[in-house]
Amino acid sequence: MTAITHRPLGGHIVTKPFLILGVFVLIAAYFILRRFLFGMGDVSNMSNGYPIGTWVVLDVVIGTAFGCGGFAMALLIYIFNRKAYHPLMRPALLGGVFGYTLAGLAVMIDLGRYWNAFNLLMPWYAQPNSVIFEVALCVMAYITVLWLEFWPAFLERIPSEFKQRFGLDKLYVFLKRYMYVLVALGVLLPTMHQSSLGSVLLILGYKLSPLWNTTWLPLLYLISALAMGYGVVMLEATLVNRAFKTPSEAALFARLARVAAGLLVGFLLLRWGDLTYRGHLGLAFVGDWDGNLFLIETVLFLAPIFVLLSRRRASQRWQFLAAVCLLAAGSLYRLDSYLMAVQPGNGWTYFPSAPELLITIGVVCLEIMLYLLFIKTLPVLPGSTAESHGRPS
Amino acid sequence: MDSFSNHDLETHAVQDLDGYRGALGGLTRRQFLKYCTGVAATLGLSSLMGIRIAEAATAAKRPPVIWLSAQECTGCTESLLRAYHPTLETLILDMISLDYHEALCSGAGHQAEAYKAKSMKENWGKFVLVVDGSIPTKDGGIYCMVAGKPILEAVKEAAEGAAAIIGIGSCASWGGVPSSDPNPTHAKPVHEVLPGKTVINIPGCPPNPYNFLSTVLYLLTFGKPPALDAKNRPKFAYGRLIHENCERRPHFDAGRFALEFGDYGHRQGFCLYKIGCKGPETHANCPTIGFGDVGEGNWPVGIGHPCFGCTEQGVGFTKPLHALAKVQTYTPPTAFPAVNAPKGEGVSPAAAAVVAGVAGLAVGAGAMALRGMDGGADSSADQHGDDR
Numbered sequence: 001m002t003a004i005t006h007r008p009l010g011g012h013i014v015t016k017p018f019l020i021l022g023v024f025v026l027i028a029a030y031f032i033l034r035r036f037l038f039g040m041g042d043v044s045n046m047s048n049g050y051p052i053g054t055w056v057v058l059d060v061v062i063g064t065a066f067g068c069g070g071f072a073m074a075l076l077i078y079i080f081n082r083k084a085y086h087p088l089m090r091p092a093l094l095g096g097v098f099g100y101t102l103a104g105l106a107v108m109i110d111l112g113r114y115w116n117a118f119n120l121l122m123p124w125y126a127q128p129n130s131v132i133f134e135v136a137l138c139v140m141a142y143i144t145v146l147w148l149e150f151w152p153a154f155l156e157r158i159p160s161e162f163k164q165r166f167g168l169d170k171l172y173v174f175l176k177r178y179m180y181v182l183v184a185l186g187v188l189l190p191t192m193h194q195s196s197l198g199s200v201l202l203i204l205g206y207k208l209s210p211l212w213n214t215t216w217l218p219l220l221y222l223i224s225a226l227a228m229g230y231g232v233v234m235l236e237a238t239l240v241n242r243a244f245k246t247p248s249e250a251a252l253f254a255r256l257a258r259v260a261a262g263l264l265v266g267f268l269l270l271r272w273g274d275l276t277y278r279g280h281l282g283l284a285f286v287g288d289w290d291g292n293l294f295l296i297e298t299v300l301f302l303a304p305i306f307v308l309l310s311r312r313r314a315s316q317r318w319q320f321l322a323a324v325c326l327l328a329a330g331s332l333y334r335l336d337s338y339l340m341a342v343q344p345g346n347g348w349t350y351f352p353s354a355p356e357l358l359i360t361i362g363v364v365c366l367e368i369m370l371y372l373l374f375i376k377t378l379p380v381l382p383g384s385t386a387e388s389h390g391r392p393s
Numbered sequence: 394m395d396s397f398s399n400h401d402l403e404t405h406a407v408q409d410l411d412g413y414r415g416a417l418g419g420l421t422r423r424q425f426l427k428y429c430t431g432v433a434a435t436l437g438l439s440s441l442m443g444i445r446i447a448e449a450a451t452a453a454k455r456p457p458v459i460w461l462s463a464q465e466c467t468g469c470t471e472s473l474l475r476a477y478h479p480t481l482e483t484l485i486l487d488m489i490s491l492d493y494h495e496a497l498c499s500g501a502g503h504q505a506e507a508y509k510a511k512s513m514k515e516n517w518g519k520f521v522l523v524v525d526g527s528i529p530t531k532d533g534g535i536y537c538m539v540a541g542k543p544i545l546e547a548v549k550e551a552a553e554g555a556a557a558i559i560g561i562g563s564c565a566s567w568g569g570v571p572s573s574d575p576n577p578t579h580a581k582p583v584h585e586v587l588p589g590k591t592v593i594n595i596p597g598c599p600p601n602p603y604n605f606l607s608t609v610l611y612l613l614t615f616g617k618p619p620a621l622d623a624k625n626r627p628k629f630a631y632g633r634l635i636h637e638n639c640e641r642r643p644h645f646d647a648g649r650f651a652l653e654f655g656d657y658g659h660r661q662g663f664c665l666y667k668i669g670c671k672g673p674e675t676h677a678n679c680p681t682i683g684f685g686d687v688g689e690g691n692w693p694v695g696i697g698h699p700c701f702g703c704t705e706q707g708v709g710f711t712k713p714l715h716a717l718a719k720v721q722t723y724t725p726p727t728a729f730p731a732v733n734a735p736k737g738e739g740v741s742p743a744a745a746a747v748v749a750g751v752a753g754l755a756v757g758a759g760a761m762a763l764r765g766m767d768g769g770a771d772s773s774a775d776q777h778g779d780d781r
Binding site for chain 1: 759
């Protein structure tokens with residue numbers, strides 16, 4: 001990481017988009033306050049039939065997949081030694097920091113008796129056979145690791161006389177020297193919990209259509225999380241590039257595109273092969289709700305493969321479209337398997353209430369606001385020259 | 394004390410009870426051991442227990458217990474004999490000294506009565522008095538006589554010197570069967586004939602032996618009665634309705650009832666409320682501890698018989714067996730919703746508007762972002778395009 005220079009973007013922090021996002025965050029804060037004052041029933045449509053609602057599915061299951069940029073890039077850069085992608089690492093890491101931290105926040109809103117959450121850390125209450133327990137501990141550990149991995153960005157911003165007075169220089173050197181431990185953990189932990197997010201669904205049994213319910217769920221979730229990680233790195237970089245007129249990294253992405261496409265091909269082969277082997281492929285073509293959802297997912301998964309493997313992958317526009325398709329496919333896969341394809345029976349129906357959705361939207365807006373704040377004030381984006389390439393102000 | 398001293402005690406009927414020979418009731422050592430082994434055999438215990446009985450009979454002082462039986466059926470004692478943790482012999486050989494109990498004491502007739510009088514005299518103010526059975530009060534209590542004396546007087550006399558008084562069984566606790574209408578003997582519970590005394594009540598017909606043993610062990614350990622409710626029943630055993638901990642309670646809440654013995658619901662183990670179960674108005678711990686130490690579900694309701702409310706005054710032996718209980722928590726509705734009735738919330742217009750708004754924003758921002766790419770017209774893509 002030392003070979004790359006990172007610089008803050010600079011520019012105004014309070015801009016028009018920032019204020020618009022802030023309004024949504026305030027709306028969400030109001031409903032979060034209501035949730036803690038009057039209980040979950042006041043703002044949410046979750047029920048005994050659907051105990052998992054949008055907060056878990058959108059903010060945690062899909063949100064952490066969006067936060068997998070850091071995981072996917074670390075795997076590529078440090079494990080497979082593709083140093084060329086190094087400039088993409090720190091922005092991806094920052095996305096992961098917020099994706100996961102705000103997923104943790106969403107869980108605390110979603111937990112009915114959140115004040116008991118600390119018991120997770122009490123070894124004598126541990127239930128080592130529980131998948132959810134594994135996810136909880138693993139995500140907590142990963143949030144810590146992400147912040148530690150990101151810590152050098154803060155240290156680089158602190159004035160040097162201040163650093164010397166408090167011995168922060170030594171901490172910086174120490175962090176740099178042992179960063180490989182954090183990087184290793186940062187690859188191991190998401191491997192564990194992203195696959196476990198799939199294992200959680202195994203207990204749904206007959207409630208989940210065989211189109212999704214398979215013993216390969218953990219691997220399918222892991223592959224799709226990795227692919228979404230690359231997708232989100234492409235999307236974020238493209239948007240930042242457009243918004244702040246930074247040098248295009250399209251050439252770098254053209255090579256990354258093949259990795260992402262390869263993962264998607266593997267995902268589809270495994271999924272369709274498993275369905276054929278189990279004899280449930282016919283369910284995809286009966287034309288009902290579940291079958292159609294499955295087909296839409298498949299189209300969304302196939303589209304980025306064709307784009308990313310064709311010559312069009314050099315084009316920023318097509319990269320952007322492919323990344324959007326990829327993320328939509330991964331998100332829909334998660335949304336379907338956690339909510340839309342789940343039939344608890346006994347007459348239960350569920351659609352998130354408006355306050356419930358507004359809380360999720362607010363959490364996402366907060367994530368974007370913090371991302372903007374951090375790339376403007378902290379050395380996150382790569383910079384080769386000394387000049388500021390922020391927006392003229 | 395004076396009134397007791399003046400009482401006609403037949404202490405002369407036994408010899409010097411303080412000496413070794415006296416303690417053995419005039420027996421030789423060999424005769425005594427043979428006797429103890431015989432007692433063990435009578436109790437259904439192994440012959441080794443005879444030695445322990447002998448040891449216990451001559452051991453240092455344990456808290457003395459005087460057990461008086463009034464209008465009773467010995468069911469409480471029979472129930473107590475079937476306790477296994479601790480066993481009755483552990484209790485009476487190791488923990489207490491059961492100095493008088495008409496069904497269990499080794500002596501008989503004048504000898505037993507004299508020993509009781511001696512023990513009460515020696516331990517005045519220190520012994521525990523246990524009474525089973527209700528006390529007849531009509532005609533001076535002549536309907537229950539022990540040793541030529543109404544039990545009413547014997548109970549009053551013993552209560553004067555008792556450190557603690559326990560009424561075991563429904564009869565002693567609230568009158569039980571003998572007090573049921575028309576109550577020919579004017580039977581009364583122990584606490585009514587001992588005004589001003591605290592009587593710990595262990596109702597039940599018979600009560601679960603562990604409720605009695607636990608109370609006694611609590612008394613011995615802490616020197617005071619356990620927490621009691623308004624009817625002086627130990628709260629640990631009688632603090633909750635049977636209904637609250639009943640294993641068939643989910644059937645009650647869901648509206649699944651047996652309507653007659655042997656019908657489909659009865660065979661499926663449904664709630665017995667509609668065939669007269671008094672669990673909803675009876676306080677006892679039967680569902681949580683069961684009977685006979687043979688595992689879960691071994692209590693009347695567990696084996697398919699409605700509770701008849703034996704522990705509760707005004708319910709057991711008073712209400713007809715088939716009468717509906719007066720539910721003290723809440724009564725079941727007359728109609729229950731179908732299991733597949735629509736539940737949960739569907740799409741609301743506000744939620745649909747939010748989803749549509751987000752989708753529109755994402756598409757619009759995405760299109761704006763696309764416009765300027767690959768050297769196209771300059772644009773300022775909105776950050777909302779990050780369509781998470």
